[in-house]
Amino acid sequence: MLLSMISCNKDFLNQVPDDKLTIEQVFQRKDLSEEYLANIYYYLSYTYPNSTGNPWEGLSDETDITYNRDDNYYASYQMNLGNWTAASGYYDTWSNYYKGIRSASYFIENIGGNAQILALSNGQQLITQYSAEARFLRAFFYARLIMQYGPVVILPETVIPPDLQSDDPLLALPRSPLDSCVDYVARQLDLAAKDLPASYSQQSRLDYGRATAAACKAMKSELLLYAASPLFNGNKDYAALKNNDGTALIDTKADNNKWKKAADAAKEIIDMNRFELYKETGFGGQLDPYLSLQNMFLTTFNKEWIFSYQNANVINERGLTPRKASGYASIGPTQKIVDEFEMSNGQRPITGYKADGSPIINPESGYSETGFSDFKAFDDPKARQTYNMWVNREPRFYVNISYGGRPWINTTSSLGTVIYEPWWDGESGGNGSWDYSRTGYLWRKNVSPNSDPKTGKYVSRPLLIFRYGEILLNYVEALNEYDPGNADILKYLNAIRERAGVPQYGEGENPLPAPGSQAEMRNAIHHERWVELCFENRRYFDTRRWKIATQTDGGKFYSMNSNANPPAFYSRFVFETRVFMPQYYLFPIPQSVMDRDENMVQNPGW
């Protein structure tokens, strides 16, 4: 009787719905396949700068991010102190990017059979395009892994099944040598570019943000520049980096031709003739560098845009808003980047630092660190008492830096004008809250004057990943290395400076003398690149690929004295002493990754 009771309701436990979505169905329907593809795009978030999840700003010498110092959230604080091992697990993008890589490969493998898409008149073409998008994304993720970790594991095209026996060789793949990693990714980008529209301007407005041939080329330009730079081009420090079978992972012979490849890759984009620097004009048709620089980020899909990250509101505008206006007021530029901006006359205010850390002031610049002047910033309706350090600087300074006493960028909110007060007892000061900037400054770049954290209103816009300005800087840097003196170098360097509203080298109004030697030009290019691309997640990578991080990223870091009130606030102050060890040029392969692959070798020094 009892047994019959069990058998008569056999389905009692079989209640899992048959109509539950399966992965096979995902690849039979158009909308679901497109959602799968959108899911791959999402992994771009590990690249791009919400300042919270990625260390590229917090670890760079231009920014301090310290609020909420829990080990795995803003871990850059611990890393800057040198508290870092392979087992720390900081910013382990390895596992995240490989998830994106798997999803992309799975997509490429399966999208061809999508019956619903194939039934469309342009079905085959759509499948080709979607495959190319996935291929671009996969290459992009590999490229970012290479920039962070060096040589990586290049996986077979076919997706590895999840349920292999633990002794399967596919579960113990080694890293590939750097050159073959770079070649593979570059080839994949070329392959993808063939099947993609040239740039967003060839797409429907609803498809803006999808991969384009230009995006492929831009990624390739960045990766080849990385591969050509001293870190990876003949770096003898990595002679010992070999697989267990003896395969060297980084070639210790320098190859100047890599610079040519990098320059050519950048030139390809210039030669597309689809992009130009974004410029706005003011009264009388004059170029307005302030508005040009500020709105280059805010006017979406202008001519400078190549590729953007499209998920809304990832820039931490709230972290750049005074506390009184409901912000966190926490992401602080360091004194180093403040010092790097030129004066309005194009002169560098500070040419170096003395042994005690005090600046060597360029007497020709007109720069002063004492006293106050009445000064009106471009976006301030009136002049205010301003510390002389921040008076008469180049436009990029005012567009990029909020300093103490300057109004919050949004002056039209219901709060009216909110003055940013970074000193100890100020409204965004350290007393009573950890939501404050230890440097006494806030980023201002790419903050919309119309965003208002108090009302939760943020002007949603895509975030730039690649812009034409960067491509020009890639080009001139690579060109100067393999063909110094090429006229293109000055041409494009001056193009950047012209838009920035600073005197150009050897031409235009009040020109500066053009740098003479290849080395001088290199210095000028490096400086220009930093000032132009600051807070755009480039500085971390530049200091590493140039192999200068040993000088730039360790030691005492200065800021305004945020532990004090005015007048003591207006003085240079060591907010942090950072540690940079030679092994930090590359992230450690996470110990958890090492532990799960017997053929994985660790980066030197870790």
Next chain:
Amino acid sequence: MNKGLFKYLMGMLLLLQSGIAAHTYGQVNRADRISIRLENITLEDAFKQLHQKTGVDFIYSSVGDLNQKVSVLASEASLDVVLEKLLSGTGLTFKKVGSKVVIHPRKARQPEKQEQKVVQQVTITGTVKDPLDNNLNGVSVQIVGSGQGTVTDSLGYYKLFVKPTDSLTFSFVGYETITLPVKNRVDLNVTMEAVSGSLNEVVAIGYGRQKKVSMVGAQSTVDVKQLKLPTANLNTALAGRLAGVVSVQRSGELGSKGADIWIRGISTFSSSLSAPLVLVDGVPRDFSDIDPEDISSFSILKDAAATAVYGVRGANGVILISTKTGSIGKPTIKVRYNEGITQFTKLPSFAGGVDYMKAANEASVTRGGQPVYSQEDIDKTASREDPDLYPDVDWYDALFRNVGHQRNANANIGGGSENAKYYIGLSYYDETGMYKQDSLQKYDSQNSLKRYNVTSNLTVNVTKTTEVKLGVRGYLINVNYPGTGAGTIFGNAFMKTPVIHPIMYSDGKTPDVASSGLTNPYAQLTQTGYVNQWRSQLASNLQVTQDLKFLLRGLSFTGKFAFDTYNYTSMHREKVPDTYLAIGRDEDGNLIEQLTNPGKGTEYLNYSAVRNGDRTIYNEYSLNYHSSFGKHDVSGMLLYNQSDKLNTQASDVITSLPYRFKGLAGRASYGFDDRYFAEFDFGYNGSENFAPENRYGFFPSIGLGWVVSKEKFFEPLRDAISLLKFRFSHGEVGNSQIDGSRFAYIATVDNTSGYTFGEKMDNKYGGKDIGDYASDVTWEVAKKTNLGVDLDALEGKISLQADVFKEHRTGIFLRRASLPYYLGLQANPYGNVGIIDNHGIDGTLTWRGRWGDFSYEFMGNFTWSRNKVIEDDLPNYKYPWMERKGRKVSQTFGYVALGLFESEAEIENSPTQNGDVRPGDIKFKDMNGDGKIDSYDMVPIGYGSIPEMVYGLGFSFSYKNFSLSGLFQGVGNVDLMLSGEGMQPFQQGLSRGNVLSNINDRWSEDNPDPNAFYPRLTPGTLNDNYENSTWWLKNGKYLRLKSLTINYNLSKTLLKKMNFKDAYFFLEGINLLTFSPFKIYDVELGNGRGAAYPNMKTYAVGFGFSF
């Protein structure tokens, strides 16, 4: 030496001297001759000795003074002669009935003369049974006041001539005596309950009941009287009361879930998946909100024999609770009431403003920074001249009152006739918490709880062979909270410095710094509205038992149907006050205040709500068989059950599907002569979580019992040790709880983050990706072995139950962890890959006795268990000390602190440590000898926050009408890892963070104390001082006076006058004293910094009566 024991030993000696072997139990041979010498011992002892010698059972309940002293000397005399001698002068005589001897008053013969006078005499017959429906042979049935009586035969049958107005008294050794009026009845069937704790006692086991003597499994039962404590949550009353229960309570907040309970520790990877199965009246239900007054029995089942019938749900042990039913007799009304005050057991205390400021300055200056506070600031704070601008706030003082209030009332009525029994209980519980209130607010933001319970059980014998039971039970709970959660309020008290701003400004404005949200804890408590929560449960069960003796004697069928509903509604009425910060005073001395949260404050209370609910339908059908043939006792049970629980507020498809379960359970047991027992139990059931082919599992267990004290060879010891029993069990139980997920055998497609295209970011796609890969998994299997001993000695003065156990749990459900990350799996597939061993001991020792009017009882119980990870599918770590395998589950890892650095030279010569390292900072051990301290140097430290050892020491004394009882509960092999802002000074920098009052116990340049509590102060986490290390590891053991009760019973004469059965007054205390080496906060809160609502101390006074 105990006097009684001495006498027993003397008696035994005499017995041996006489050289006569004792006779087989239960048989009387009149021809037998006895030699015995008894001198000046009590009559009762004399009967016992005679029983020892002859095996004859004496029935002598309610026959006058058994303590009178007698002497007898007999040589080769018959039992009759001995008894006549013995009873001469005692006013008693004897009568042989079958194999037994009934002792009764001598005047018993007189009534024969009166028989003629009685006009209406009737014959009454009936059967006497035990609760398991066994016929009781040899029960004395006496007519009250007449001395007439009889004894039941082997079928439990008796027959007497009585007057309709008579009452009958049923008495039997080991059972509670019952007196019932005849009331014109001609048949009177009686069920006798065994004396609590005796071997005949019937105890609840999985899906059934059993005599205690025949139990082979490991289980503990708590005397439910001990659970009647003035606390809101029943589960908080369990710690220390039952051997085998490990319990910790991490919050005393009203309405929180109370204590976490594990049976015999933790044997799987997550403590939350180790929770026992709880059955109330046989149905899976939560028990924390039952009023203890309504409970009739509470047991925990620990080993495989006891839990195998629960199959895949039994591996973590089972808690069995049944509620009260009525018993035959006039209605009995019981009332109990108490009222008390509550206090925090222990709050951390914060440093004063001046100490805080000096410490902050020291932290900054001695690390090369500037002082944060000027001398002027410090002086003005010290002088308290302007508390608006120079405040000095003790935030806890600002938040909490000194006492809370508690009240509990219960009334119940029970009774019944032979055909119907009923019980109805009503209770009310009310507790008000410790928060301060703002008298200006119109709403109540106190933390308070009110609970109303109703329990009713009805038993009806529809026919002679059909019994119907209906139970309906429910509760309604109303909890109130402040608009901000306790965690946030306590956290902010740790975040705010004492000098940041006052609690409130003198002009009534609410102070706070500019911040993304409100941070003033006092304002959070009093100015942010309130949350009001209603929870209600209705649980009902209907059970029909049909005796199938027409098919087979001893066979019965039971069907059970239960229907439960649960509802939860939480209404939030919240607001944000305008906050200000004073920056100075104007010329008139008025505060200059700036609005710090412009545009965020609200005047009105917002509304939002959270709702939850479920309903459960449960069915159970069983066949039971029980029969005795001579010395053989056989029983069997086969049961089918299924349940269907539906989340009525589910938010997605998967959770909307009912949670289902079904299975079979069976038991076959055999007992011989109450001496040898064997039992086979099984569960055959399944979990919907697994694929059909892996769904059903068979979980068998065997249990063996041997009552050594019944053996012939044990007889010489029987006077001293009345019971010695060994139990052994071995078997398998399962656990199908898999990490909260359902249907592991089906691959899933997850909605992922997706992406947005379009110029205006106006083309949003949801994301799709594989979520979980299908995995061919099944339940965990726990192989459990238990060896136990039960011992009663010295006439039941001492009893011991002790068990050693071992568990080997395999196939623990885990995500495979050894796959390389470049596979890029969304989530690693599951596998039954984990293995954990657990072993331990638990036991209870009771010692009770009396001297005249003074009686005492001591109880001690002890639980120790230790688990070990055998396999976790994690790859090998770089260094052996980092290995998780071979350690305890959730082992804490950290640095080994060698002390504090004494000099720069010592730092130079030591392995490199991270960050700013100076004398007074913690020096760590370099485990791998690579010259630097990093995470490779972290080793297992400490026992962890769940105690390995739990013990209880209970005592109870009574003298005449007074009694005093209490329980000490303790834990050992447990640690606290201190961490967090406040506990670690300036951990988040100098901008925030309170410090504790022991801040002056620190290393400083002026006072380089190597044994200071705090290392050199640090502004922020500049180095590894605040990493987990043995420096912050503290012993978390404690001994707590968990409860203490003084009771006064009204005298019998007074009760009679008032017509009461019972009346008493009591004083009761909970958590009155705590002894622990750790003094900073309530040690039971565990790791961290004690920033949680602590456990409560309660003082209550009350009374109760019944009539």
